Amino acid sequence: MILHNLLQWMADTPWSVGLHESRYAYSIVESVHVWTLCIFVGFAVFLDLRLLGVTLKGVPVSQITERILPWTKVAFVLMVISGVLLFFAIPLRTYHNVFFRLKAVLLIAAALNAWVFHNGGMYRRLAEWDNDAVTPRAAKLAGAFSLALWVAIIFSGRMIAYNWFDCDKPEPAVIDLLAGCVR
Amino acid sequence: MLLPYFQALEAGSIGEAIRDSTWLFPFIEAFHLVGLAVVGGAVLLVDFRLLGLGLRRQPVAELARDAQPWLIGGVLFMIGSGVPLFLAEAIKCYYSFAFWTKMAALALAIIFSFTVRRRVALAGEARVTPFWMRVVGATSILLWSTVGWGGRWIGFS
Amino acid sequence: MRRQLIAAAAALLITAGAGPARAHHAFAAEFDAKQPVKFEKAVVTKMEWTNPHTWIHVDVTMPDGRKEAWAIEAGTPNVLFRRGFTKDALLPGTAIVIDGYRAKDGSHRANGRNLTLPNGQTLFLGSSGTGAPEEKR
Numbered sequence: 001m002i003l004h005n006l007l008q009w010m011a012d013t014p015w016s017v018g019l020h021e022s023r024y025a026y027s028i029v030e031s032v033h034v035w036t037l038c039i040f041v042g043f044a045v046f047l048d049l050r051l052l053g054v055t056l057k058g059v060p061v062s063q064i065t066e067r068i069l070p071w072t073k074v075a076f077v078l079m080v081i082s083g084v085l086l087f088f089a090i091p092l093r094t095y096h097n098v099f100f101r102l103k104a105v106l107l108i109a110a111a112l113n114a115w116v117f118h119n120g121g122m123y124r125r126l127a128e129w130d131n132d133a134v135t136p137r138a139a140k141l142a143g144a145f146s147l148a149l150w151v152a153i154i155f156s157g158r159m160i161a162y163n164w165f166d167c168d169k170p171e172p173a174v175i176d177l178l179a180g181c182v183r
Numbered sequence: 184m185l186l187p188y189f190q191a192l193e194a195g196s197i198g199e200a201i202r203d204s205t206w207l208f209p210f211i212e213a214f215h216l217v218g219l220a221v222v223g224g225a226v227l228l229v230d231f232r233l234l235g236l237g238l239r240r241q242p243v244a245e246l247a248r249d250a251q252p253w254l255i256g257g258v259l260f261m262i263g264s265g266v267p268l269f270l271a272e273a274i275k276c277y278y279s280f281a282f283w284t285k286m287a288a289l290a291l292a293i294i295f296s297f298t299v300r301r302r303v304a305l306a307g308e309a310r311v312t313p314f315w316m317r318v319v320g321a322t323s324i325l326l327w328s329t330v331g332w333g334g335r336w337i338g339f340s
Numbered sequence: 341m342r343r344q345l346i347a348a349a350a351a352l353l354i355t356a357g358a359g360p361a362r363a364h365h366a367f368a369a370e371f372d373a374k375q376p377v378k379f380e381k382a383v384v385t386k387m388e389w390t391n392p393h394t395w396i397h398v399d400v401t402m403p404d405g406r407k408e409a410w411a412i413e414a415g416t417p418n419v420l421f422r423r424g425f426t427k428d429a430l431l432p433g434t435a436i437v438i439d440g441y442r443a444k445d446g447s448h449r450a451n452g453r454n455l456t457l458p459n460g461q462t463l464f465l466g467s468s469g470t471g472a473p474e475e476k477r
Contacts (some may be wrong), residue, residue, distance in 0.1 A: 023418045026391035031335065034216075042228030049253075054247045060239055067237050068228075089391065118435075151217050158213040161392065162369050164205070169447055202368045205444060221386050270366065 004182055007091040019089040026089060034080035039075040041150050043068050045114030050135075057133040062126055094160065096167045096179045103156040110149040117142035193273035201271040201300060208271055215264040222257035225250045226296075226327055227303060233320030235313065243316070247304035258293065276337070285333025292326035363431075371413075371451040375442035384434040389417045389427065396430060396452065396465075398438065412438055412452040412467040423463050434458060440465070446452070 010016055019025055047064050050056045056064070087094050095099050117123060122138045129136055135143075165171060167181035176183070201207045229250050231237035238246055271275055276282040284319065303311050303319045349438040367373070374454055396412040414420060440450040452465035462465070 021389045022206075022419065023390065027416065027418065030392075035331075037216075038220055039227065041220035042222075042227060044224075045221055046228060056246075056252065058245055058249075059238060061298045062289075063238055064241060067239065071231075071237070111431060112367065150220075154206040154209075154216050154220070155213045158216060159209060161211060164445075166367075202373055205366075205369055 001182075002090075003095075007095055010088065010091045016088055016091065017019050019085065021078075026086075029082045029085045029089075032078055033086060034084065034121065036075040036079040037154070040079055043072045043156065044074075044146060044150060048143035048146045051139045052147075053134050053140070060130045062130050093166065096181060097160050097164075098165045098175065098179045099156045099159040101178065103153055103160070106149055106153045106156060110146065110153065113142055113145045113149065189273040189277040192270055193319040194277050195270060197267055198270035198273065210269065211264050213319055215261060215268065218257050218261040218264060221253060222261060222327075225254040225257055226279075229300075230323045233300075233304070233316045233323070235317065242307055244305050244307040247301065251301075254296065278291065279337050281332075281333050281336035285337065287332055288326055288329035288333055292323070292330055295323060316340055342419050351375045366452060370443055370445075371441045372444045372451075373441055376439065378437075378439040379448050380437050382410070382436050382438050384430050384436060385409070386432060387430045389420075390401070391416055394420055396455075398436070408448060410450060412440060412450050412455075412465070414452045416457075420463075420465070424461070425463060429457060435453075435475050438465075 002088075011020075012113070027098065046056060047061075048062055050059065050061060056154070087100075117139070120138065122129075122136050129139070161170075165175050165179060167179055167183070171181065175181070200212070228237065229243070229247050232241065232243050244304075245289065265306050300319050300323050302317060347418050348387075369389060379398065379400045381401040385395040385399050388397070390394040394414045394417055396414060398410050398412060400408050400410050402408055437456040438452055441454040443449040443451075454462055455465050456462045
């Protein structure tokens with residue numbers, strides 16, 4: 001309930017209302033969110049495909065992480081900022097949206113996957129397998145998980161817009177539970 | 184003019200099926216977005232290299248060869264998902280200036296990518312000066328961005 | 341450094357290709373083109389000038405005299421303003437004629453098509469790019 005009240009307070013702030021009712025700002029924020037997704041996921045896909053040994057096989061993995069990932073970091077920061085703003089514009093509905101919740105869980109999983117990959121012992125020994133077309137199993141798994149997760153994140157993010165399971169209509173009990181509907 | 188064809192396309196069974204369904208349009212659209220990420224990565228990897236950024240140590244020809252199947256596959260995937268989306272609302276597209284801009288830019292981008300850009304990339308550093316590589320890379324980015332902007336403005340025309 | 345900034349800007353531009361999926365908030369996902377509705381006697385109770393859709397809340401007097409509360413979905417504030425709406429046009433108490441397409445879930449919601457103001461002016465409400473039937477200029 002505390003969280004619900006906090007979100008209600010957030011929704012009533014002039015900034016939230018302003019963004020929610022804006023003529024241009026909301027569209028711009030939304031566009032930035034999808035544009036940066038294209039850069040971020042686009043490049044991440046190719047790193048993942050490299051880890052899976054599917055493409056860019058002649059390129060050392062370190063070249064991709066050192067020269068391509070910095071671009072993805074910029075894109076990621078913009079994605080997060082714009083995403084937070086989108087949430088902030090419509091806090092209550094978004095918070096209670098099952099697709100948003102799914103997306104949040106998947107984002108955490110993707111972040112964990114990346115963290116494990118970059119901080120694992122195998123990555124520290126990158127020099128040993130940097131030039132291999134066939135990477136260690138852990139690297140392949142990281143790449144595969146990343147691909148699957150980001151596809152799922154894109155899907156769940158797109159579905160947030162639809163009102164199929166919104167709390168302002170009667171919903172089956174399981175949806176009420178998952179969405180945390182306050183009735 | 185073309186309007187009767189667009190009306191017929193919209194009235195066809197695919198368009199009908201998508202309009203009748205609650206989830207088909209969003210689902211196909213999400214796939215379209217995924218395809219977009221793949222095309223984005225495939226295009227930008229090579230265009231960045233042409234601009235002298237990103238994977239600079241790799242010969243541009245090698246990158247172009249690696250990225251090409253993904254560019255082709257990605258574009259085919261986007262056309263494959265884009266056509267049903269179009270069929271669901273063909274008449275709206277007909278009247279949309281943004282839609283025609285997008286289609287023209289798409290045709291130009293595809294032609295450019297598989298003629299000029301391909302030849303320049305495969306010829307490589309030995310035969311093409313950095314200046315012309317940058318021109319080609321910048322042109323490619325401009326063309327594909329126009330496809331994107333056109334697509335974006337369909338919804339706001 | 342400058343080249344990198346230019347490349348970053350270019351990359352952002354190219355990824356504007358992400359646009360179309362966002363713009364096509366599918367009509368068919370929530371509304372039924374086969375269930376048109378027309379409300380001759382609707383009175384605005386509340387107007388939400390919000391993104392991604394504006395909502396016009398009305399009290400509708402049905403043919404049998406009953407009153408029903410309906411919510412009509414329309415385009416973004418920017419789209420509506422460009423078509424000629426102003427924030428004063430739909431103040432509570434305004435009598436309007438409105439037609440559109442019913443929600444698929446049976447709720448009292450509709451995707452708005454045409455709205456006629458008290459002064460006789462008819463404006464198109466639809467969210468552009470919805471896939472709603474027969475969107476004409």
